[in-house]
Amino acid sequence: MITALIVDDEPFARRDLRRALEPAKDIQILGECGNAIDALTRIHIDKPDVVFLDIQMPQITGIEMIGMLDPETMPHIVFLTAYDEYAVRAFEKNAFDYMLKPVTADRLELTLERLRNSFFKHDFSVLPEVNHLRQIPCYGQHSVVFVQATDVEFVEARTTGIYVSDLDGQEHPTALRLNILQQRTNLLRCHRQYLVNVDLVHKLQYLESGLAEFVTRRGRVIPISRRLLPEIKERLGIS
Structure with missing residues (x-):
């Protein structure tokens, strides 16, 4: 099960994303936050696997917020933004992914599949080591x-x-x-x-x-x- 936290200052945006995530049975939503301060506390306590994080928020932006997290324990960050100009800045901050608002079902599924792949670990140690992949x-x-x-x-x-x-x-x-x-x-x-x-x-x-x-x-x-x-x-x- 992949645990998630939704961080967005717009209640309707949080509601819409929660509803879009509900069909994914392997995603557990731990909670929602309306600002970066609350989110920092929840991340420290709940240690979610992924944070769906709005970029444009009052006082502390999403990009500023991840600069306050420990890189060693930072969850995967999926930025949410209404402007694709923020995408480059998001990836400069080592974001796992970003999605443009309004989030479409196809784009969300692509992000979820990437998340599943990153957490779905496989043990290939039983396979013989070879230099050439067939x-x-x-x-x-x-x-x-x-x-x-x-x-x-x-x-x-x-x-x-x-x-x-x-x-x-x-x-x-x-x-x-x-x-x-x-x-x-x-x-x-x-x-x-x-x-x-x-x-x-x-x-x-x-x-x-x-x-x-x-x-x-x-x-x-x-x-x-x-x-x-x-x-x-x-x-x-x-x-």
Whole structure:
């Protein structure tokens, strides 16, 4: 069970979020706070796993509030804001996620799935240690899905996490970082946000800007960074 605290100075906003969270049976709402001072006390006493925190509050803002928390024991922070301009500042403060008001059901479910994945620990110690991954562990709802590395079209890093795209165009979130996947699979690093399966690439095409991009057999366009282009061409035998 994931425990949660809702912090927002608007009673209607707290009510709406509580109602939206009620269908999630694995989320236990410990309480609500209308200001940062009360929230600091509740966090210290209740130690929630996650705090849904409004950014714009009187006296002490949500961003100011998390600066008052101990980084070692800080819960996951999901910022709530009506303005997407606050998103960058939120992530600079190491927020777990942020949601724009009014919160939609789809966006809330994405955040909840990320929370579940972060708390759903798996013991892989019984598996033999190998340097090369043939399967990539990805997370579904209360499960681990293993995607064959040969079936991966590309991997993309976003602000919401790392996503593995397979041959069918389905996306699977994974806890593995890009550099780990680069080291332990045959996926090629072509951009700071992308790895690509060169066996599934249809062509490399040049752009007028001097950059280039991969086009996969399914027609997906994957960018190639200017810095990595010479290394990629050498690896692929392109003069």
